[in-house]
Amino acid sequence: MPSIVETQVTPVGTPTGPIAASLKDASVKFGSFTAIRGMSIDIEEGAFYTILGPSGCGKSTMLRLVSDLIPAAAGDVSIFGKSTEEARLAREFAFVFQDATLLPWRSALKNVELPLEIGRRRGIKLPIGNKSPRELLKLVGLEGREDALPHELSGGMRQRVAIARALVCQPKLLLMDEPFGALDEMTRDHLNLQLLKIWEETGVTILFVTHSIPEAVFLGQKVMMLQAHPGRLREVVDIDLPSPRTIEQRDTQEFVKYSAYLRKLLETC
C-alpha cells in the first residue's frame, strides 16, 4: 500500500465543516433483504463525494434513501437538519439519473423548466434560481439547442440537459446516480470537466455514484467505498489532488496511486 494514501484515510464521520447530509446508523430493507445496514456518515457541505463499491453494495440505494425515494428501516437521515421529506418539499436536493429521463415530447428548454412548473399552485417553495433555464443550458454548453427535442440530441447532450434541469431550483445537494455510465470515454471526460466547473461555480454539494475508479478519483474530493452483503460503508478516502483538476493529472503518480489503492480496496469489499 503506498504510504501517501495511508496517511490520508480519514476515519468515518469526522467532518470539519458544516454538514449537508447526515446518516446515523441508517438501514434499508426490501422485505427480508437488507440492502444497507447501519450506515453512518456526515456529508460535508460543498464537498464532492464519489461513491464506489461492488454491485449490490447499495450505492444507488443510498442515494434513493437520501432523496426520500425509499424510507429508512432503521436509523436516521437528515439533510441540512431537516427530514428527507421536508428537504424534498423544499427542493433542497436534485437527482440526476443514469438515464437522462427527459420527457421526449418536451424541448430541451421545456425539460429544464419542468421543475419550475411543478408544485407552483400548492405552495411548494420554488427557490428562485440565480440562473434562468436558458442560462443553465448555456452553462452546460447547449446554447442554440434550446428547441431541440431529446431524440434530436446525443446521449451526452441529453445528460447535460438533465444536469441543467437538476440545477434549475438551485439545489444545495446534487445526487448523481452513474450519470455518465452509458456514455463513451471522450464524452465522459468532457462532461467530467464540465461538472467540476459547475461544482466550483455553484458550490453545490455532490454525491456521485460511479463504477469507474478513475472517474471516482478524478472527480471526488472524497471517495466513499461501500461494501456488499449487506451494503455498508467501508472507508472514506480523501483525494488530495490539486484543484482545478485537469485531464493530465490522470497520468501523475499520485493519481495512479489513489487508483491502485482503491482497486485493491474494492477487491476486498
Place this chain on the structure above:
Amino acid sequence: MTAIENIQATDSEIDVERALERRQKMLAIAVPLGTAASLILLWQIGVRLFAVPTYIAPAPTDVAFTLVDKFPILLANFWPTLYESVLGFIVGNIAAVLIAVAFVHSRTVERAFFPIAVFVNTIPILAIAPILVLIFGPGLTAKVVIAALICFFPTLVNMVRGLQAVSPQALELARILSASKSEVFWKIRLPSSLPFLFSALKIAATTSVIGAIVGEWVGADMGLGALIIDATFNFNSPLLYATVFMSSGLSVLMFATVSIVERLVVRW
C-alpha cells in the same frame, strides 16, 4: 491534388447514392401500383372473355362508368355515413379514454368493469346491431352507437397500456419534484400515452365506418350501407361495387385525417 480527387470521388458517389435512393422510392410506389393495375386489367379481360353477366360481376369499366354517372346519388348517401362514422368515432373514443383513465386510477374500477368490456367486445357487431336499432330506433342514434361501440375496445386497451407505459425513473423524478397525482397525470402520463392512443385511433378510424354501414344495413333509407342493400336486392352490381368503392374511400379519408393529426401532435 489527391485530396481534390477524393472529394470529387465522394461527390459523385453521393450522386450515385441519391440516384439509387430515388430509384428505390420510385420502385416502392410503382410496384404496388403496377400490380393493382394489372389485377384490374386481368379482371376486365376475364369478365369480357368469359362473358360474365354484369349482375354477377361487373367489369371495372362498368363500375367506373357508374361511379361517374351516379356520383350525385353516391355523394348524397356518402354524407350521412360520414356523419355517423365521425360522431361514432368521437363518442366511442372519448368514452374509451375516460374509462381508461378511471381504470388506471382505480384497480377496483378496472376489476369491476374490464370483464364486462371484454364480454361486450366478444359479441359480434352484426349480432348486436339489431338489438341497438330496436333500442334506439331507426334514426341517427343507433348508427352512432354501433360505430362508437366498434371503436371503443381497441382504444380502451391501448389507452390503458399507454397510461401505464411511464418509465419508473420518470415517476421517481416526479416524486423528487413532489409532483401531485394530477401533475403526474397531465404532465407525464397523458402525453406519454399519446403514441398508444393514436395507434388505436387509426384502427378506430376505419372500424367506425364499418360500424356505421352495419347500422345502416339493419334499418336506414339513406347512407352507403342502405345503398349497398338496395343495389344488392336490385341486382345493380355496378352500383354496388361503386358504393363499396365509396365506402373504402371514406375509410381512407378517416385514416388519413387521423394520420395527419398524429404527425402534427406526436413529433417525438
